[in-house]
Amino acid sequence: MTTIHPTPGTYADLNGLHMYYERSGTPRPDGVPLILLHGGFGATGMFGGGLTPALNAGREVIAVDVQGHGRTADIDRPLSYESMADDLAALIRHLGLERADVMGYSLGGGVALQTAIRHPDAVRAMVAVSTPLRREAWYISSRDSMExxxxxxxxxxxxxPIYELYAAVAPRPDDWARLWGKMGDLMRRDYDWTPQVAALTTPTLLVAGNADSFAPAHATEFFALLGGGQRDGGWDGSGMTPHRLAILxxxxxxxxxxxxxxxxxxQPFLDAQDARS
Structure with missing residues (x-):
């Protein structure tokens, strides 16, 4: 197999957006890559320290800058999880992929989840890191900061550091204040994705920290909505669902x-999807 080296400066024009993405790693025989989505005010570079190298050792990783972040310039459209999910689905089609695994952190986790909800045929498996399913789940101190x-x-x-990262790569660094305004509007928007999560069939890995910005109990509630943790998994694992929960x-x-x-x-979660395909 041929290793794909990072390709800075690759763009796709879709939904009025000039979206930046990087490809790296080794394509798997099944052709299903992992799409990686950063958190709020982040960019593809925020994963460069250890996560991306660890994941692309055995698969292709496509790291994406969402609207208004990193090297993807903002457009005249509010920031919303739904529109960014539609952008991601359009990128999957643009790249000629039948489907992809999608992993996102915080803001990116919300985009990954909405992509699985809105475009289930495009997502083989989904990883949501530090992502609550409703706004009310964030601790009050976090919601106060959002307000x-x-x-x-x-x-x-x-x-x-987040401004240094932004200023180093943004096509229009003067949009910094505009980004904060749009992110504020997004963070104040109420949401509750409980019904959509309860209907989700995409294999999902939920990851949270034990000192995250929402309670570990919310992560277990999220997992339970997917059917996880409802019964004994059995000595042979036959009682488990395809979903997983990790509290770090x-x-x-x-x-x-x-x-x-x-x-x-x-990695083990994604490897299991490869074995199942």
Whole structure:
């Protein structure tokens, strides 16, 4: 098999968006790649420390910058999980893929989940990292921060690593305040995806930190909606669903994507999908 080296500067024009993505790793015989989605105010580069190299050792990884983030410039459209999910489905079609595995962290996890909900035929398996299924599940302190988020916040975030990452790659760095305004609107929007999650059949791995921005109990509730944890799995595993839950110890919402524990739980889940296909 041929190893695909990273291809910075690759774009797809879809849904009015000039979307940036990178391909790396080794394509598998089944041709199902892993699409990787960053968190809010992040970009493809936020996974470069350990996650992407660990995952693309045995599969192709396509890392994507969503609307207004990284090298994907903003357009005249609000940020929404649904529209970003539609963008991702359009990218899958653009790349000529029958389907893909999709993994997202925080904001990206919401986009991954909505892609599985809205475009189930395009998603073979889904990994949602640090992603609650409803807004109310975030701790009150986190929701308070979301309420305060807006264009006025941008100036206070100029001396931070997330701004340094943004300024280094954004096509229009002056859109920084605009991004904060749109993210504030998105973060204040109420949502509850319980009915859609309960109907989801896509094999799903839920990952959360034991010190995440929502309670571990919410992750188990999410898992239960998928049918997980409802009965004894059995000595031969016959009582298990195709879904998995991982609560990582000593991990917060802000460092989970750099934890070596993350690829350690994601890889076996994806490998199981390969064996099942």
């Amino acid at each position: 305060q988020m807006g264009e006025h916040t941008a100036q206070h975030m100029l001396r931070t 110890p000593g991990v917060t919402h802000y460092d989970i994507f750099t934890s070596p524990l993350l690829p350690a739980v994601v």
